[in-house]
Amino acid sequence: MSTFRFLHCSDLHLGKRFGRFPEETRIALQQARQQIVAGLAAVAQAHAAEHVLIAGDMFDTETPSERVLRQALAAMRAASDLHWWIIPGNHDSAAAETLWASLAEHAPPNVHLLMWSEVVQMAPGVQLLPAPCRHRFAGQDLTQWMDAAETPTGDLRIGLAHGGVLDFGSDEAGGETIAPDRARSARLDYLALGDWHGTFTLDARSRYSGTPEADRFKHAGRGQALLVELSSVGQDPKVEAIETGALHWQDLSLDLTPAADAGALLRAQLPSDRPGWHQHLLQIRAQGWITAPQRLALQQVIAEVGPEFCFFHLDETGLRSEHQVEDLDLIATNGALRVAAEDLLQAAEDTALAQVERDVASAALNRLFAYGQEMTASAACSAEAET
């Protein structure tokens, strides 16, 4: 037989709301998600793949809105030359009867809802072995049945499942149930897995496609789908990861020391394609010790570049302030301001105090420093203006 080509994807999580993000970011995230079905169709068509396998969690919850559900189906219907093979995942398990009933009711003929663990013929000579999640928490290896499943000799066997692999992990707590050697034991030519949001190769025939539109900082970069090509039974598949996501997620750490040029270090971490920043979600976890001037410098850089990003967040929880005498000098070398600064410094470094009190004192000192700098800058400007 000729080669069989399909697109493997999973974890679309349509309808996800991203409540933790600011309003503008959420809108961008939701729009990108809702367009992903059309995006996948385009990729499949572009690569002459007639089938798209969705390995679970097409929807984020068991009760997506009608709008989300119907628009997804509409996009699938629009790609009428493609076949969509869909199993319920843990987020949209078969227990969500209403969801699947509604899907069944409105699904176009090219959409195949695989609700049972039974062999389905995808195409002549190609058998699909789906392992739909019956419940949110399966509690058992749903792919086990594949070992004993009979298919016509010489046909390709493709497994489709959702869940973590026993010795590898899952994006969901307690979701590790699938035997890692299922592809071998069930004589599968390919096992299309879902649940893990990043692309992951378990073995030559077992892969996680990851989500086509990334949704968390845990898996950096853009979402992907896998273009899989099976030539014949027993042959390893040819797999190509294709970037499908519109938004780029990145989680960076920024280690700072009191001597470092914090602003410059931060700038160095920023993506190079500045025009594309509006499609970037960037989270920088700063850690280490910095001085008040460094902190000011960081804030200046953030104020400068942050708004250009789809989302920009500097996580300062790992960042501690180191207050130096020189910094205090910048506030005042003597007098009451100096006394106040030293009082705050002492409190910030007083291990007898509760951490929260120390943090407050440290932040207060930073604030005093910022005031000092502000006034000095203001004075300098005024001085220049007058001269």
Place this chain on the structure above:
Amino acid sequence: MKICAIRLQNIRRFTEAVEITGIGPGLNVLAAPNEQGKSTIFDALHAVFFKDAKSWDKEIRALAPRAGGEPRIEVEIDRDGTRYRLVKQFQKASGKGEIRIWQGDTLYLQSDAAEAWLQDLIKSPKDGGPAGLLWVRQGLTDFADAKETLSARQDLLSSITGEVDAVTGGQRMDAIRRDLRQSLDRLVTSRGAKKGGALDLAATEVAQLQADEQRLQARVQELRSQLDQRRALRAELAGLQEADTQQELEARMQAARQALAAAERYQEKLDTSAAAVKTARLIKENHQSTVQGLRARQQEHMAALAECEQAQSDVAEVATRLTPAEQRLRECLAQSAADQDALRQAEVLLARVQRAAVEAQEQAQRQTLSKTVAQARAAQAQVTELTQQARQGPDRKAMDRIEAAREALGLAEQAQHLAAPAITVTYEAGQEGRLRLDGQAVAAGERLSLPRGGQIEALGLGRIALHPGQATTSDQLAVKQAELAAALAYADCAEVAEARARHRSREEAAIRLQQADVQLQALAPEGLLALINQLDSLGEHDSLEERAAEGAASAQPPEPPELPERTTVEADLSRCRAAMDQSSAALEAARAQEATLRLGFEGANVRHQAAQQRLERAKAALAGEVDAAVSLAVLEQQATALQEELNQAQAQLELLQQAAPDLAAVQARVVRAKSAQEAVMSRLQELGRDLAVLDTRIGTTAGEAVEEELAEVSDQLLAAQDRLAAVEFEVAVLRRLDLALDQARSAAQEAYVAPVLKELQPLLRHLWPDAQLQVDADRVLPHHLHRDTGGGEDFESLSGGTQEQIALLVRLAFARLLARSGEAAPVILDDAIVYTDDARIERLFDALTLQSSDLQILVFTCRQKSFRALGGTQLAIRSVQTA
């Protein structure tokens, strides 16, 4: 600390090394024209004491010459008598600058240790004090805003302002606190979060989201519960609709019905058997009652026969006893009549005897009574007579009247006698009796009263007439005499004696009358008439008795002339009565016996009749029975057969009962089977309805995407909580900073304001002996100059010269304060005295000179001429090579 020398190299215009040496401990003056580098020296001094040798900041860069080169500053200082040489070499390369401190030719300290030593040197006496600012350029305040800095350069006051500001935080602190307060006010009020502020909004958002989350969780929970419920219902429905279930129910129903039919048939058999037992029992019972009836009738006949015979025998027996009793009764009646006759005769005789005795007694009574009547009549006559006598003569009252009148007359006569003339005659011997009064011889010696006069005849001699002279006494006497006469007349008596005699007779008659009455009373207590009547009645009785005797005599045979003795008669009578009593008792006994026997006889007859009737009835009852005993024997044989039949029927019934199925249980089984079928049908309908309702509900809820909404809200809540925490942290930070600033300012004011004011006052008096400066205690700034000569001015209104003089003194006061604390710092004045006129400058110089005795003062000025008069050590900037 005192500065002894300064050396500079690569400091602005001084690319070559220059120095100022010979700086004395007191007043020093560096007078030079402008642009000679005085300010550069100041900046260098500031840098060497305040800038880290490693720094290369704006200030240090500003010190470097335009042509290039790295600033080197050397200062010689005296600290507590020891001289140190302090060298700072700033370097462009980061962190390469150096500091060294020499003690003579020996390197005393370097690097960080040297910096620390230096910090200690310029350290303020107490935290927050003015410290080194005293000896850096006048008016330079590092952090004041630009305008302040500029104006500070213009006059000394402004520099003081800066200095005070440095101590108290001043305007900078004010600005910071103002901003802080504004920031806090935007967030909180005294009562909590400010309405509409960021804190309030964040808290409200969190609360709102929490409420939303709870609401959505409830809805999701509800949805899940509905889904679970629907699954359960569907499973149940499927189970109920399964063919097996239906068939099983039907089979159960059929079996139950068959069992019921079988049980009902068995029941019919049981009923038949029970009826047979019942019939056999009835027959047997009927038979028993027949036997018992016959037996009873037989017994009754025999009893009646016996009773009849007994009654007959009783009648005969009573009759035999009745006849002699009747005979006895007749005898007793005859005896009783005889005894009654004898008794009557005895009684008649006794009556006659008694009558004779009564008559004799009555005769004696009549004689006694007649005698008494005669005596009573005599007593009666005596009483009448004595009564008459007792009425004669004066009674007691009349007698008393007479006696009273007589006594009164006696008294009157005695009175008259006493009042009347009296004579007493004494006779001569032998002449006795010769005098006569009214014819009667007068006795000798006797006093003779002569109330009515008299006539004395003296025998032999003549007569003497005596005439009474007192008429009144005579009248009274007459009255008394009349009264006595009247009393006597009333008593029908002539004389008192008569009256007395007659009265005595009357009294005696009364006594005798009383005695006669007593006697009469004894004789005739009820009066004479009653006595007479009594006597008369006795006389009448006699006549009646006589008449009765006469009547009886005419009817009765004449009485025997002699009557027996009464006692004899009474004894006969007693005997007759006893005989009578005896015969009466015998009669009564005979009557009672006869009556009893007659009653018994009649009773026996009645019983006999009743027994005969009973016998008749018993015979009638037995009529038809040929032979009762034979019949009874036959009947008893039949009873045994009947009992056997009954036993057999009962045994059969018991057998059937033991094997009988439980009909109620079988019926219940049918009911249960039917109910189960119905329940399934009903449940199927219910499930259909419930599922329809659930489908609708689930469809509605699911279409609203509640789970997505919940996920979104939960995420939003986390973000909102972060934001709230951030705002709360911000509030805490602002409050903490505000507190730190407030405490620092209060401490600074406490530490410096009062002491500086104390140092300032003597300095002020030095310049203005007649004036007092009022100082703003809060800011330690002069604000009013009060002059004793009159009036005063606000500080701002004072001339520039006065202002700078006052400011200079304030600065000196600070210096003095430091000196007293043992940390004397040089006071450096850079073109500080600009406006002060020549006259006033002298006093100022005096003040400076005075202070320089224990303070090092460095005066930099471009007013060379004016400051020539200041004296002090004159300084000069020299090239090192030159030097």
